[in-house]
Amino acid sequence: MLVFVMEIYIITLAAFATAILTFFSGFGLGTILAPVFAIFFPVDLAIALTGVVHFCNNLFKIVLVGRKTDIAVLIRFGIPAILASFAGAWLLIKITGLPALYQYQIGDHSFAITPVKAIIAFLLITFAILEIVPAFKKIEFNKNKLPLGGALSGFFGGLSGLQGALRSAFLIRSGLSKESYIATGVVIACFVDFTRLSVYATRFVSADLHDNLVLVISATLAAIAGAFIGSNLLKKVTLTFIQKLVAVMLVIISLALGFGLI
Secondary structure, X not given: OHHHHHHHHHHHHHHHHHHHHHHHHOOOHHHHHHHHHHHHOOHHHHHHHHHHHHHHHHHHHHHHHHHHOOHHHHHHHXXXXXXXXXXXXXXXXXXXXXOOOEEEEEOOEEEEEOHHHHHHHHHHHHHHHHHHOHHHHOOOOOHHHHHXXXXXXXXXXXXHOOOHHHHHHHHOOOOOOHHHHHHHHHHHHHHHHHHHHHHHHHHHHHOOHHHHHHHHHHHHHHHHHHHHHHXXXXXXXXXXXXXXXXXXXXXXXXXXXXXXXX
């Protein structure tokens, strides 16, 4: 019982701190929170749980800014994103059951490199680099590429939960005002989250999620509270040192995940 209480405390605190940290680092909530959940849960379930937090957070944002959504852009970008997110989420479920690529021992401990961990680790490292390298931040695509952007963003969103960087690169040149850009991005992210969660639902059942329901609810509420506090008090202040530190931590956690250490 004591171990379970400590686990709830650690994960809740980590989720709360991580959600606040996103407003210092400039990283998206999902980019940071997914590796944190992966320390305590199987990687596919960690992605699903991050999706729950991300979805709830986006629902709150829709209430605030949803009326500014550009319907035309939503359709051109959102429909391909929704369809592709099904494919990405389905692929995640499929690769979860694949056998280990390699197994090894360090002392008395055994570790396994699995396809799902290797793929998610690679994507986490890639998107962490996309978030901090200035050259990548300047990449933009013409408005006629919106369907392609939706498909790519939706697919990687379904597979790993990482969709923000790609979505921004394609939407930034779509001629939207700042308010419409934010609102449209939030609505699209919400649709993608809902779509992939509907696919992940089978994973929730097989993982006996009800046994950890208190833990999951606590972490979700803590992350939402952290995001709310961060958005109101910190105003998305980006500190270069913290941003780079978080990126290094993400790479370290991703490598540990890829090598089967977590």
